[in-house]
Amino acid sequence: MTQNAAKVSVIVYLVLVTLSAVPIFTGEGALSGIFSVVLTLPWIVLISRIIDLIKPAPASSVLIGVVAVMIGAAINSALIYLIMNWITAKSRKN
DSSP states (O other): HHHHHHHHHHHHHHHHHHHHHHHHHOSSSSTTTTTHHHTTTTTHHHHHHHHHOOOSSSSOOHHHHHHHHHHHHHHHHHHHHHHHHHHHHHHHOO
16 A cells, blocks of 8 residues: 555656546647646756756757656656655654
């Protein structure tokens, strides 16, 4: 049960990130991906600065944004899983 908490937390987070990415493809507003950015902070800021340094010429900005969101979500998912495992291990000892 305690290991399931970490898995469930990661699954809920990834579902939220996936749902927040839908407006990027369906919306036409400039802020259509703002929820994806919020969910993948602080990594999205770091990744976007690295991409600005590299400046890939032929790539589209939407593609770069989606890749940055995916990388940020992967990092956050790993952190959520590790932190939840640590918390559940601490609660089992007590």
